[in-house]
Amino acid sequence: MQGFALYPFDPPGDSSALRTDLRRWLADHQPRGDIVRRANCWASFDADFSRALGAAGYIGMTLPARYGGGDRHPLERYVAIEELLAAGAPVGAHWIADRQTGPLILRYGTEEQRQRYLPGIARGETYACIGLSEPGAGSDLAAVRTSARETAEGWRVNGQKIWTTGAHLSHIMLALIRTEEGSERNAGLSQLLIDLDTPGITIRPIIDMAGNHDFNEVFFDDVLVPHGALVGERGQGWKQVTAELGLERSGPERYLSSHALLVALIDAAGPDPAPALATLIGELTAEMWTLRQLSMSTAAKLAAGEDPMVEASVVKELGNGFEQDMPRRVQAVADCGWDDTDDLARLLRALLIASPSFSLRGGTREVIRGIIARGLGLR
Amino acid sequence: MSAAREMLCDTARAVFAEAAEAGMAPVEAAGFDLLLVPEADGGFGGDWGDANAVLRIAGVAVPDLPVAERILSGLGDAPKTLHAAATVGLMAGAMGQALALSIEHVNTRQQFGRPLGKFQAVQQSLAVLACEVAAVDAAAAAMAARLDAAGLDAEAADFEIAAAKLRANRAVGIVTAVAHQVHGAIGFTREYDLHRVTIPLMRWRGLHGNDAYWAERLGRQVAGFGGRGLWETLTARAE
Numbered sequence: 142m143q144g145f146a147l148y149p150f151d152p153p154g155d156s157s158a159l160r161t162d163l164r165r166w167l168a169d170h171q172p173r174g175d176i177v178r179r180a181n182c183w184a185s186f187d188a189d190f191s192r193a194l195g196a197a198g199y200i201g202m203t204l205p206a207r208y209g210g211g212d213r214h215p216l217e218r219y220v221a222i223e224e225l226l227a228a229g230a231p232v233g234a235h236w237i238a239d240r241q242t243g244p245l246i247l248r249y250g251t252e253e254q255r256q257r258y259l260p261g262i263a264r265g266e267t268y269a270c271i272g273l274s275e276p277g278a279g280s281d282l283a284a285v286r287t288s289a290r291e292t293a294e295g296w297r298v299n300g301q302k303i304w305t306t307g308a309h310l311s312h313i314m315l316a317l318i319r320t321e322e323g324s325e326r327n328a329g330l331s332q333l334l335i336d337l338d339t340p341g342i343t344i345r346p347i348i349d350m351a352g353n354h355d356f357n358e359v360f361f362d363d364v365l366v367p368h369g370a371l372v373g374e375r376g377q378g379w380k381q382v383t384a385e386l387g388l389e390r391s392g393p394e395r396y397l398s399s400h401a402l403l404v405a406l407i408d409a410a411g412p413d414p415a416p417a418l419a420t421l422i423g424e425l426t427a428e429m430w431t432l433r434q435l436s437m438s439t440a441a442k443l444a445a446g447e448d449p450m451v452e453a454s455v456v457k458e459l460g461n462g463f464e465q466d467m468p469r470r471v472q473a474v475a476d477c478g479w480d481d482t483d484d485l486a487r488l489l490r491a492l493l494i495a496s497p498s499f500s501l502r503g504g505t506r507e508v509i510r511g512i513i514a515r516g517l518g519l520r
Numbered sequence: 521m522s523a524a525r526e527m528l529c530d531t532a533r534a535v536f537a538e539a540a541e542a543g544m545a546p547v548e549a550a551g552f553d554l555l556l557v558p559e560a561d562g563g564f565g566g567d568w569g570d571a572n573a574v575l576r577i578a579g580v581a582v583p584d585l586p587v588a589e590r591i592l593s594g595l596g597d598a599p600k601t602l603h604a605a606a607t608v609g610l611m612a613g614a615m616g617q618a619l620a621l622s623i624e625h626v627n628t629r630q631q632f633g634r635p636l637g638k639f640q641a642v643q644q645s646l647a648v649l650a651c652e653v654a655a656v657d658a659a660a661a662a663m664a665a666r667l668d669a670a671g672l673d674a675e676a677a678d679f680e681i682a683a684a685k686l687r688a689n690r691a692v693g694i695v696t697a698v699a700h701q702v703h704g705a706i707g708f709t710r711e712y713d714l715h716r717v718t719i720p721l722m723r724w725r726g727l728h729g730n731d732a733y734w735a736e737r738l739g740r741q742v743a744g745f746g747g748r749g750l751w752e753t754l755t756a757r758a759e
C-alpha cells in the first residue's frame with residue numbers, strides 16, 4: 142500500500158438535492174422518541190420506519206428496478222445512508238438486508254432467489270441476519286462446524302450459530318455452512334439462505350451488557366431447507382463471505398453511528414465553549430472529517446469495481462477507534478453525572494457501555510490489523 | 521494523476537535528489553517559486569494539488585530544506601494558514617517515508633530466526649502506523665481539493681486546513697513512536713536515515729499551529745455551526 146490516493150467521489154446526478162429531499166423526508170418521518178436510540182442507530186430496530194423509508198425509495202436503492210430496487214448508483218446510496226446515520230435514524234431493521242444480503246443475492250443468487258427476496262428487501266419489509274459466528278468459531282471463522290447434507294428432499298442442517306444480531310426479528314439468515322462432509326478449514330463451505338420460520342430452528346435471546354436483546358443463539362436441529370437455498374457456488378462460501386465482509390467494513394456507519402453524541406456535545410457547549418470543550422470539539426471534528434474522506438474514497442473505489450480490501454480495513458480500524466474513544470474523551474472533559482437525565486449524559490452513558498463492541502463486531506481489531514499488515518506485505 | 525502532474529513529480533524527484541547534496545540552489549534554479557503563480561503572470565499555473573504532490577516528495581527527500589517557503593514565496597505575503605497547509609503536504613510525505621523505512625527494516629532484520637515482520641506484535645504496530653499515514657494522506661488531498669475549489673483563498677478553506685493540520689499533528693506522535701520502536705537501536709543512530717524524517721515531523725507538529733492552536737480554532741468554528749449545523753456545513757462545503 143503506497144500512499145492512500147484519494148479516489149474521486151463523484152455520484153451521478155445532484156447529490157445536494159438528494160440530501161435536501163432526504164432531510165425533508167426525515168423531518169416528517171423520523172420518530173421523535175428517545176434520543177438514546179439515535180446513538181449506535183444501525184442497531185435501532187423500527188419496522189414502521191423501515192417500511193416508510195422503503196416506500197420512499199431509500200432502501201434497495203442500487204437494486205435493479207425489476208426487483209423493486211431504485212436503479213441508483215452505489216454512491217447515491219452512500220449519500221443517502223450518510224444522511225440517515227448523521228440524523229440518527231432507526232435503520233436497524235433493514236440495515237443488514239439493505240447493505241449486504243440484498244447485494245449478495247443480486248450478485249450470486251439464482252433468478253428465483255432474486256425474485257423471491259429482493260422486492261421485500263427493497264420495500265423495507267424483509268429483514269436479514271448474518272450467520273457466521275459459532276461457539277467454536279469467532280475470529281477463527283474457518284472453524285465453523287454447522288453442517289448441511291444434501292438429500293433428495295433438500296439440505297439437512299444441523300448445528301448452532303451465535304451472536305446473531307437481529308435473528309429474532311429477521312425473516313432470513315444468510316449462513317456460512319459446511320456442506321462437504323470431512324472438509325476442513327475454509328474449503329467445503331457454502332452459503333445457504335435460510336427462512337427463519339422453517340421448522341427445527343430455535344432462536345434464543347442473549348441479553349447484552351446494556352440490557353438489550355440484540356443478539357441471539359440460533360440452533361438448527363435437522364432443519365430441512367430446499368435445494369434452492371444454496372446461494373452462489375457450492376463450496377465457494379469462503380470466497381463469497383470474504384467479498385461480503387468487504388462491503389461491510391468501509392461504510393459511513395464506521396464513523397457516523399455515534400454522531401448523535403458529537404451533536405449533543407456541540408449543542409451543550411454552546412456558541413462560546415470553554416477552551417477544553419472547544420479543543421475536544423475541534424479534535425473530534427478533525428478526525429470525523431478525515432474519516433469521511435477515507436470512507437468516501439473507499440466507497441468510490443468499490444463502486445468503480447476495484448477491491449479495496451485494505452482501505453476498507455483502514456476505515457474500520459480508524460472508525461472503530463474514533464467511535465470508541467469519543468465517549469471516553471467526552472466524559473473526561475464534559476460535566477456529566479452518570480445518572481444525569483439530559484441528552485448529553487444519557488447518550489454518553491449509552492455509548493460508553495456500547496463502545497466495547499465496536500472493535501469486536503464485523504471483525505475484531507486484531508483481525509483487521511492483520512489484514513492491513515498483509516496488505517503491507519508482512520504476512 | 522494527470523500527465524502534467526506526473527511530469528511535475530518526476531522533475532521534483534530529480535531536483536530534490538540533487539538538492540539533498542547541494543542544498544537549495546537546484547530548487548531555486550528549477551523555479552518552484554513559480555509553481556502556484558498563474559500562467560498569465562508568467563508562472564507554471566499549478567494548483568494546490570500540484571503543490572501538495574511536490575511537497576509530499578520534498579517531505580521524503582529534503583525535509584530539512586525550506587521548499588514550502590520557496591513555493592509560497594511566489595504568492596507574495598502568504599498567510600500563516602497557507603504555510604500550515606503546505607506543512608501538511610510535507611508531513612504526509614515524511615510519514616509515508618517513515619512507514620516505507622519501517623517495512624523495509626522489519627522485512628530484512630532477523631531475530632529469533634525470523635524477519636521481525638513475521639511477529640504479530642510487530643505487524644499490528646505497523647498496521648496502526650499505516651492507518652495514520654493513510655489518514656494524513658486523505659486529509660492532505662481533501663484539503664487540497666477545497667483550496668483549489670476556493671481558488672487558494674485560505675480563509676475560505678480555513679475549516680479544511682485546520683482539520684488537516686490538526687489530524688497530521690496528532691498522527692506525528694504515533695508515527696514517530698512506532699517507526700522508532702520497530703527499528704530498534706539502529707533507528708536511533710545518526711547514520712541511519714529514519715531521523716531524517718522523524719525529527720522534521722517532531723518540528724512540524726509545532727510549526728504554524730500546534731494541536732491546541734488548531735483544535736481550539738476549529739472547535740470555535742464548529743461551535744458556531746451548532747450540533748446539526750456541523751453535518752450540514754461539512755456536506756455543503758464539499759458539494
Ligand SMILES: Cc1cc2nc3c(=O)[nH]c(=O)nc-3n(C[C@H](O)[C@H](O)[C@H](O)COP(=O)(O)OP(=O)(O)OC[C@H]3O[C@@H](n4cnc5c(N)ncnc54)[C@H](O)[C@@H]3O)c2cc1C
Nearest residue numbers: 271272273274279280304305306498501502503505507508
Ligand atoms: C454486538 C455484536 C454483534 C455481533 N453480531 C454478529 C452477527 O450478527 N453475526 C455473526 O455471525 N457474528 C456476530 N458477532 C460476533 C463477532 O463477529 C465475533 O465476536 C468476533 O468475530 C470475535 O469472535 P469471538 O467473540 O469469539 O472472540 P475470540 O475470537 O475468542 O477473540 C477474543 C479476543 O482474542 C483476539 N484473538 C483471537 N484470535 C487471535 C489471533 N490469532 N491473534 C491475535 N488475537 C486474537 C480477538 O481479536 C479478540 O480480541 C457480533 C458480535 C458483537 C459483539
